[in-house]
Amino acid sequence: MPRGSATETRPADLSILKAIQEALWLEMERDERVIVLGEDVGTLGGIFRVTRGLQQRFGPERVFDTPLAEASIVGASLGLALGDMVPVAEIQFLGFTHQAFHQLGPQLGRYRFRSRGRFHAQVTIRAPFGGGSRTPEHHPDALEAQLAQMPGIKVVCPAFPADAKGLLLSAIRDPDPVLFLEPEKLYRSVSAPVPEGDYTTPFGSAQLVRQGTDLTLVGWSAGVHLCLAAAETLAVGGASIAVLDLRSIVPLDVDALVDAAKETGKVIVVQEAPLTGGFGAEVAATIQGEAFESLDAPVRRIAAPDTPYPPGALEDHYLPSPQRLLEAAREMLGY
Amino acid sequence: MPRGSATETRPADLSILKAIQEALWLEMERDERVIVLGEDVGTLGGIFRVTRGLQQRFGPERVFDTPLAEASIVGASLGLALGDMVPVAEIQFLGFTHQAFHQLGPQLGRYRFRSRGRFHAQVTIRAPFGGGSRTPEHHPDALEAQLAQMPGIKVVCPAFPADAKGLLLSAIRDPDPVLFLEPEKLYRSVSAPVPEGDYTTPFGSAQLVRQGTDLTLVGWSAGVHLCLAAAETLAVGGASIAVLDLRSIVPLDVDALVDAAKETGKVIVVQEAPLTGGFGAEVAATIQGEAFESLDAPVRRIAAPDTPYPPGALEDHYLPSPQRLLEAAREMLGY
Amino acid sequence: MKPDQIIEALRLMLLSRALDEFCIKLQRRNRLGVYAPVHGQEAAVVGSAMALDPADDWMIPASREQPAMLRHGLPLENLLATYTGKVDHGRIPSDVKLLLRQQAIAAQLPHAVGLAWALKLRGLAAVALVYFGDGAASEGDFHEAANLAGVQNVPLIFFLINNRWAISTPVSKQTAAEDLSVRAAGYGFEGLRVDGDDLFAVYEATREAVARARAGGGPTLIEACTYRVGFHNTSDNPREYRDEAEVAAAEANDPIERVRRYATAAGIWSGEEEARISLEISTELNATYRKVASLPRPGPNAIFEHVYEEQPTRVRRQRDTLLNQLPEPDDAG
Amino acid sequence: MKPDQIIEALRLMLLSRALDEFCIKLQRRNRLGVYAPVHGQEAAVVGSAMALDPADDWMIPASREQPAMLRHGLPLENLLATYTGKVDHGRIPSDVKLLLRQQAIAAQLPHAVGLAWALKLRGLAAVALVYFGDGAASEGDFHEAANLAGVQNVPLIFFLINNRWAISTPVSKQTAAEDLSVRAAGYGFEGLRVDGDDLFAVYEATREAVARARAGGGPTLIEACTYRVGFHNTSDNPREYRDEAEVAAAEANDPIERVRRYATAAGIWSGEEEARISLEISTELNATYRKVASLPRPGPNAIFEHVYEEQPTRVRRQRDTLLNQLPEPDDAG
């Protein structure tokens, strides 16, 4: 385990960052084919220090800094996997996967299919994303909807430390490629109990992180915490609000969405990305498609406007805010 | 006009390909800042001969073959526009815009915003797309949903010759960047009257290409023709089916979608892309969001499955088929 | 090259030329999809392939290296199966160290780097060789891959087939560089140019690069200068954009004829031998095609296979719905 | 360089150093966002900028070329306004031929090619100069841009600031190439290396390249070898990854001190002169910052401005809803 010293004991609560670190550490111990690559992941341990300590522990053969070239990080990871290694690549910020898009969906996502099963791409791509930290455009861009249009790739987006660890262990062991989206803003700000040792958390299984009967708020990654805060506030007023954490958007837990609609009849979905074509559209379209009769009101979307990510000074106006969510929820409850 | 000889007269009907050619020709005549660039667009006139004759007429300074490098085609087009030229770039197939994604949304789409209006990017990117011609993967990939998550860029997708001409003229003159998606399969197979001379067709204005009262089929690009064929078939059985051609997905004509739902209470949307996260999700989410009370049934999506584009031999199973659309429509009519 | 290698090479080159003709004919009769011929590039393709050991080394094709793929162990049957849409029969056998042909120009280059890197990390004495064209050399993927290969010093040969054309774009519009092999210097490894129509020169250059890579000496960029005598592919008509004289000159310098002449002078080849082998080849092509043609066409379920190891619920449901709705296929495409 | 140019350069370099200190202090007090210092690279940045004619030529920055941007006409006020989130006041004035700083590494390179190409197509005798780093040189965008610039023979100077580091990645892990300027040969144009800490060498090399480009001689790649003495930016702590001895050596070779010594020996500079100018600079910085700090913060409507020339209906409705909902901003960020 990544500890300051041998005598230091691991606390029961870990931050998301520490949980991810623990998963990487465990899996590199367990499977020596696992290697970590990316910009600044070695000596520095990554911009956010997620990979700190790995190079010292596992050596520069298994943890290495790559040149500044995202397409080659993704493309070479595919090649490494075809050569029986298990690469866990970091793209410094999700926005810079755009530099590698042609190596993601069209290559990583299709190599198994194209080869009719002769090859597969056991590759994990980790990347932080999400707003609220005053990082400039590209860095916080929430590209999950674009990634969801890449069949063959799974898109995983934990919101809690225990899930971050369990989902990352699943991702690395998954024989298929996984994009693992890390909520930058929550890296250090959210801590919670994380089981020690080895466990995996399945994909495609959303979690009802709060029960409720009047309205369901659906989110993923940092959005879940926005939902929880709103639910808390509304509970004070007596409303019973459920919160559903998708945990992975591909595969999508359609049944959980249907159940939510059946249970509460009202759903709001929160996304950080611009409204048009965001993944909230898929959530809304799916729910109305599969649970139309259960809906008491249209599925409502809370999203950024259809404008580019603004400079930090304007970020708070741009991102879905607690206030916007609360207003929508109150309207919805009165529908 | 691009004619075989000076004496040849222009027919009233043009194919989509000829309509696009005519728009390019007219605009290059009208505005000498307009230049055409892309792979094989010069001597050959493009893989599909859309730009045939332009280099002979306007010279190799205004119509040129670029190296095989999509990101530089898009990035240099932005630079050309900043230098007061009006580039109309061709990406040989829409799937290869993935090679240039980091130059599209994040650069082309944001240069005006980032510069607070000091600069703008009057760039048109043309690209053929869509299945049904047995071209291998990447070539037919329908990426419009990914493009719709690029604020600052407009995404235009004509289905008819007259629109192709009018929308392309609008695109080239639009001070903002436009992705102009051309339906490869229809290039030569759809002919219809095209007004001579100069005219523009506005973006963000969907067209009801067939009136009906029982059900609305919504499509864009080649999908519109699938809808029309289905409507025709169903009319034989006495059903009154409306068909709405979006013509541009960004900007999206929300009011037309709402009107369709109000008019018919039932809507099916057709997309060629895989279901999850496709633009049909936006259409369904918008309609249920804005016209919930008018809906007699959930908005139904007809799409490809969530699997990679298959080899030509399997294409017909993969794409939305007339039969699948008809089945869904019949179910819907009986809802 | 030893005599038996020369014979092997000549046979592969003849097979390649015959395969081109065979497939083009089939394509014209709508029996197969698009075909991209090797015509004119046989020495570059075969000479490089023969420097590899198929038992250990990996080959990463671009798209028109048919005889190299066959030499490396891909059965002719699988090649023809892929061309004719019998996708599952086209699968690369599990003991053949060959990656897939690539539709997206240059995208295979970083894969090759990763694969070679894995060989190195695993301590194997194997190398990889990746093919790409003069057009591909303009893509960002080439640059990023070459730079990464250099800095990781991986056992990889970048084999650039400069056939002067990328569809209708001549190399003079592709780049202002006179010599593409000099790019290697910018990545810290060796680059060299060979006459790509000289089988022996190609073989020797590749063999040296392979030996260096195997010994831990890292990557090499080899630019093989040749000419695309054929069309880009069966959808293309080069008369629309290039001078027939240029083509005629290349044809006069036919790489097969050069080897044929050498082998004949060396007394290891004759007209009878060639007639015998040509017959063998055409028999093999016909028999294999007949076999492949009789294979069942893939059904709609093939769309849903091999997407993920385990089918997610939503995909499974899409499959169930689709298979219930689909009519019998009426065309193999 | 003539005496008045040397004085101008020295003043710019001193301003740059002072600006670094000033902004870092402000950042530490949370008055501005992330700041990336120029420290150590002043000769490379200023020497190259001074070879351009701001009236005709275009400058395309990467991200840490503050004195070059100022030299090219960007008012200090606008620079500070951008840093402090007063986005609209940071706008580049319409008569300043400067593109935007770039967050996405290397993305500005194809823009620069297009812009230079436009200058050529329009028959202007202007050139463009684009900055980028040793890290940026690994991106596919660099390769595609350089190749296109070569083949179109555009009037563009690729000015590569090799400061040995890309965040924590040393250039030895960035590439196996010893010399990045050799890459130009692979694109068919000239490349050269200069001591990036020698103001005069940088100026002369750039001036020659500019003259060649202006005369239709096409692009040049100039690699200026220098050192990033400061941190990558205010979020970075280089002690975590690099040897202090290396930094000390670079500091001992301070590019400003080199010019100072030369100018003093030449009798055109003195301690008093420097004191006077330093005071002038700090007065200017303080006054400008005070002015900028007093400017109103952008309101939420700024999100909706300058997205498109004409706001599409859906965006307008989003704006109307959002502006109705938003509370008063409580933080300028």
Ligand SMILES: Cc1ncc(C[n+]2csc(CCOP(=O)(O)OP(=O)(O)O)c2C)c(N)n1
């Ligand atoms: C990324 C990408 N862009 C464009 C194309 C279309 N295309 C197919 S082959 C080709 C030319 C390739 O030229 P070269 O690399 O020289 O290989 P050659 O065909 O000569 O063997 C082009 C532009 C593609 N397949 N992929």
Ligand SMILES: Cc1ncc(C[n+]2csc(CCOP(=O)(O)OP(=O)(O)O)c2C)c(N)n1
């Ligand atoms: C495409 C992209 N990838 C990664 C980053 C993160 N990043 C910002 S600066 C930087 C290093 C840049 O190094 P270099 O080009 O040498 O410029 P320098 O910082 O030394 O001036 C990196 C990796 C980014 N901004 N853009």
Ligand SMILES: [Mg+2]
């Ligand atoms: Mg070629």
Ligand SMILES: [Mg+2]
């Ligand atoms: Mg650097």
